[in-house]
Amino acid sequence: MSTWVLASVSATEPYVPPSAADFEFPPMFSIGEFGVTKPMVLIFFSVALIAVFFIVAARRAEMVPGRWQFAAEEVYTFVRNGIARDNIGAHDFAKFVPLLVSLFAFVYLNNLFGIIPLIQFPTMSRIGYPAALAIIVWVVWNYVGLKKHGALGYLKHVTIIPGIPKASLLLVAPLEFFSTIFVRPLSHALRLFANMFAGHLLLLVFTLGAEYMFFESGSPIQMVLAPFAGGMAIVMTLFEALIQLIQAYIFALLAALYIAGALAEDH
Secondary structure (H helix, E strand, O other): OOOOHHHHOOOOOOOOOOOOOOOOOOOOOOOEEEEEEEHHHHHHHHHHHHHHHHHHHHHHHOOOHHHHHHHHHHHHHHHHHHHHHHOOOOHHHHHHHHHHHHHHHHHHHHHHHHOOOOOOHHHHHHOOOHHHHHHHHHHHHHHHHHHHOOOOHHHHHHHHOOOOOOOHHHHHHHHHHHHHHHHHHHHHHHHHHHHHHHHHHHHHHHHHHHHHHHHOOOOOHHHHHHHHHHHHHHHHHHHHHHHHHHHHHHHHHHHHHHHHHHHHOOO
């Protein structure tokens, strides 16, 4: 290897792989002593964007829908029929449609931020936001269950599996209670968070890796391989776009299933 290549490699900064530190943001501005970060701004921006989208689509409603009305109706119909009615049932689903539509649209848009240029950060990769949504869902389905069955009836509904031998109740009932009341909301939040965190980290690996290999490595071999890393970044971006939609669907679907379970007569 030539002296120039060796000198060039030694002069460059070592490659620092992406890590959890890349998900931490300094405050963009402060309100008193409260620092407002990029994820916080994105949350409020997403709420405003979703509200404007549905308000504009509803105000311009016509018999022959325009593109905005058509898009809004497609989202609403998809969640109403494919998630709410199919899982909660025709008798009870209608009252939960606004919640499920809001959850789906909110989660999907905040996931989608991860591949939108200049934004490029999925808000749901910060655990606090999926956790807050999971708590809202937890409150709703437990309230529904208590209202439907009463306190003692709901406790029985949650802990006792029909047909189980009575001798097993001392072991099974606490496990069912713990699993339903505590593990379920935890897994609901972690599933969304982990997928968004891992997906964004993978995009950073290929994108920053390609940039380093081409512009900073100083190695001819790495410069030749850089386009392959860049190509993988594009492929993973397309794959991540699909995952973002699927995770929004799964989050809303699980919310509907939990509500349906609370309303069901049997465990």
